[in-house]
Amino acid sequence: MKQKILLLFTVIALISCKREQKISSNEWTSISNHLQYKEASETLDLKSGNFTYNFKKNQVPFKKIILLNASMAGYISELGAENMIIGVSSPEYIYSEKIQNLLKEGKIQNVGSEQKYDVEKIISLKPDAIFTNHIASFDNAYQLLKNNGIQVIFLDEYMEQKPLEKTAYINLFGKLLGKDKEAEAKYGEVEKNYNELKALALKATSKPVVLANEMYGDVWYLPGGKTSVANFISDANAEYILKNNTDEKAVTMSFEEVFSKSKGVQFWVNAGNHLSKKELLSINSFYSKLDVFNKGKIYGIMGREKQKANDFFESGIVRSDLILKDYIKIFHPELLPDYQLTYMKELQ
Structure with a gap:
């Protein structure tokens, strides 16, 4: 009888372990090998390359952001979140007509270029977060911004080589900007189109x-x-x-x-x-x-x-x-x- 009870407990323990492993392996939402995020009850955790971030739920979604790379403007525009941008670097490289109009109206500020960021101006704008690719030569500037309580988020989306994985970064932007539904809809649309086009190409x-x-x-x-x-x-x-x-x-x-x-x-x-x-x-x-x-x-x-x-x-x-x-x-x-x-x- 004792052996049967012991066997029962062993089976239950094994099932529990398997369940725990399954939950653990599925905790992180993986966008690519470079980018994963995880939502807990009180936090949003992010792994981006060699960088990790832990945002408290009262910190997100961000309301005021600065972009230091023109490519990231594409994600913001697709989400219709241009009004959240308060600063950009090298605005001459941004194509979006809406962002350019907001620049002309003074609602978005020019904060420098990849040759030299205007750190004082960035600090004065008090952004909730800055999105950029990591440039090692700017580490001192990044640290100064962090010392002033500004979140500097390195995404390095240019490293992604699978087209749909690069597109999928929109899901992270959706999560951080409170645009989850818009992000999911846009990614779903692009993914569907891409796979249908790929199948069409095989008919050649x-x-x-x-x-x-x-x-x-x-x-x-x-x-x-x-x-x-x-x-x-x-x-x-x-x-x-x-x-x-x-x-x-x-x-x-x-x-x-x-x-x-x-x-x-x-x-x-x-x-x-x-x-x-x-x-x-x-x-x-x-x-x-x-x-x-x-x-x-x-x-x-x-x-x-x-x-x-x-x-x-x-x-x-x-x-x-x-x-x-x-x-x-x-x-x-x-x-x-x-x-x-x-x-x-x-x-x-």
């Missing part, structure tokens, strides 16, 4: 070979085979010339190395924001040796530009579905006969 009868990016000086900075550009090209059912590469960062090559790999390339994408092939050639005459320059099609990312601002790096951060749609239109135009490119434009 061809799989063209693709080259990407351009040279700076004597070096061609090609996206690594695991970067977001490479993932977009693959999801659009095309073959990137570095598809077997495993880097999540740019790969540097000489023109000769790229030339040797460029046989059979039909499309050249993300070729800067140049207006024409002639302009591209004036920067580097070697391009004329490429078959894709003479016989293929070349596309730059200048479809939505205003002076220094490029919406590809702003709304495009969230709207991964529209970027994928552009690539599919380029590689397989027959699949989207009525669609006009959003962020890309062909060089003539």
Whole structure:
């Protein structure tokens, strides 16, 4: 009898352990390997890369925020939360018309640039939080802001290489700004569109070979085979010339190395924001040796530009579905006969 009771307690204990493990493993909401958050009864915990944060429930949602990176404006705009922004750095790189109007009205302040932030002005604005990418050379400025009771949140969304994971950062912004429903709806819409477009691309009868990016000086900075550009090209059912590469960062090559790999390339994408092939050639005459320059099609990312601002790096951060749609239109135009490119434009 004692053995039966002991066995029963053992089974119950094992079930309880399994339940505890399951609850523990599901506590954190994982947006990507870089970003997770967890909600408790009194706190909101955040892990972003090497940084951890613990916000008390009376600290969030934030009401007044400062953005030190133009790309993050894309998330705020998609949530319709532009009125929460009280300061931005380098406003000339922000594409959003609403944010630009708020700047003109003085409701959003210019707080410097990535060369020098106006720390005194930032402190005087008394933001609830600052969102930025971490730049090591600004650690002293960050510490001064923290010493004045300002939350400095490093997100580094540029490190994300899976398009939908980068889009999913909107869910965190929704959580921190009290826009949960709006964030969930937007992410759900983009995710659905993206997966449907990816399935559509598989119906194409061809799989063209693709080259990407351009040279700076004597070096061609090609996206690594695991970067977001490479993932977009693959999801659009095309073959990137570095598809077997495993880097999540740019790969540097000489023109000769790229030339040797460029046989059979039909499309050249993300070729800067140049207006024409002639302009591209004036920067580097070697391009004329490429078959894709003479016989293929070349596309730059200048479809939505205003002076220094490029919406590809702003709304495009969230709207991964529209970027994928552009690539599919380029590689397989027959699949989207009525669609006009959003962020890309062909060089003539």
